Amino acid sequence: MTRRDFFFRFALILLLFLCGIIYNNLIGNTRPSIVKYAPKYRGNFFLSDFIPKKRWQADAKILKDNRAMLDRIAQTCRENNLTETTTIASRRHFLYSSANRALCCWIRKAGSTSFTKLFSELNNRWITGDNYYRELNHITPRSDSQLVDLLSSRGTFKLLVVRHPFERLVSAYRDRIEDNTRYTAQAWIYVPKIFHLTRPEIFESPGTVDLSLSRMFHDDRRLKLVPTFGEFVDWLLQQDSAKDDHHWNQYHRHCSLCSVRYDYVLKLDNQTREALDYVYRRMNVLDVAKVRLGRLEGTRSGPTDFERTCAYFKNLTHRAVVSLYDRYRVDFDMFDYDFDRYFECTEGD
Template sequence: MGRRCWRQRVLAAACLGAALLLLCAAPRTLRPVFGNRALGSSWLGRERRSPLQKLYDLDQDPRSTLAEVHRQRRDLLSSACSRHTRRQRLLQPEDLRHVLVDDAHGLLYCYVPKGGRAPTGKRVAKPAATPRAIPAHEAHAPGRLPSLADFSPAEINQRLRAYLTFLFVREPFERLASAYRNKLARPYSAAFQRRYGARIVQRLRPRALPDARARGHDVRFAEFLAYLLDPRTRRDEPFNEHWERAHALCHPCRLRYDVVGKFETLAEDAAFVLGLAGAPDLSFPGPPRPRGTAASRDLAVRLFRDISPFYQRRLFDLYKMDFLLFNYSTPSYLRLH
């Protein structure tokens, strides 16, 4: 009886391992996908072409300048993954929590908070939604679109092979500065400050006033960075998604992304994805306000000005993979040497 039970466990473990191996080894060449009726998606089985098929068509057209830009970004990402990543663990379904599924349009979107002005993909499935029509507290609310982690391994693999997969990223330190400003320095972030700010103050400011220890409303940028670099932070729990590294949220060296959008070219990249989706009911946030990208850099320059070279180097090492994978240069305002 014991031996039989042991054999059943071994068989179950082998089946699970095979399923997870398929899950994280679902790379595909960019090619048209036909006959995927088993997914039950509203666009599958119709005459119109899927977003992934449209991207394949554009890749064959030398006149498509924007398609060439995104092909180069895919190639750069693939090359960086080959150079800078070693053998990695198998992905678990929970690793796909940030990849959202839009079955209606054949899209997979890995959302990176602070990667743009708003979590673009979370409103992809909301017909005729305008960016300002969705309150901030709802933009990140679970349930707007299902997560890829909620599906079975077979369903995950079907979608990875048939759907257009995209994400939007941002210069890592500008994203970090934006997260600090919006989540820890603004008065409307009281709940976030009580959860994270109070923890930072209690750990790093021994003589803090009782009000600061309770509210966490006056966290300094240097304290925030020290909290990120403290080994206890990630040992106690994963980074919050607003300052977690983009590659740790989206696993771009394990999942193939067809479109890598960037905050710096948000308008063009969003229009490109919408064109591939070919659905009038979709809407993306507008591009950053005039001087938006310049203001983003100015904020980072101002905040990092008072950070010592020692902490700048340590922080750069922490976020280095995002710089390398998404082809961002080392910021000129850093003093790393």
């Protein structure tokens, strides 16, 4: 090859290279921005190793906020001397899918029905009717030892779902006590105890226990006489919080927050589509259309939001609201929930 041929070929290659750069620059702006995403946890958690830049940015914010939340939980445990042995995790409090390597601590009135349905379907079970409570027999870890292994495994995605403690409390009262269109175990068990405190005359008049019950309940055990929210709160504040019903117990006790390090906390109060999509991906939910969650805060009589909660708090005394805050203070601190505007709902003592 002559020197002239060499330089001719070199010039041709250089020209083709420059043309390629120009071509890429011209069409690059029309393509979606794609970045390589390196997940913190290895495993089948993400639908793809490549995700759009917009999603990556959303995930980055989600992870940043979540890290701050987890640190706040740990700090609250330390400040209140709640050690790992203070709250021992209960196997029956967790939903589990081995195929999806996902574990979720359910909290009543905080999306528990929706997530029970989700985990049931992930386990190839399809709930009919209202058999959500019975479903726990099939979708919890098999044994205490398995739960311990899952909680310590970095390959298991551990999810916690919460909502504002006061809104959850009002939701529980509305659904389990006030709604007398159907029988509820909570009304049957607790309403006589509430009235023993707030309306003792029901039990003082001549007659048998059956007569007292007939004044409070219909023959089908639906409530006939409904206690007010104020009566419910007065009774609740005199009970041992360690023995609370699952519908209004404390988050940190129920989900053992000082002994379990969760991977993600989903707050229903300000959930976003991006946050739910992130949870789906971490749970390796491939066919989202089949398992979309329903309305996470809904009840038979509509959702319990701030405005509705404020209406129920209106007739409480300042002292009662402060006492409720003291009862759930650890949960308020862990999840940075606001108290002041609920206090302002009350009309005073």
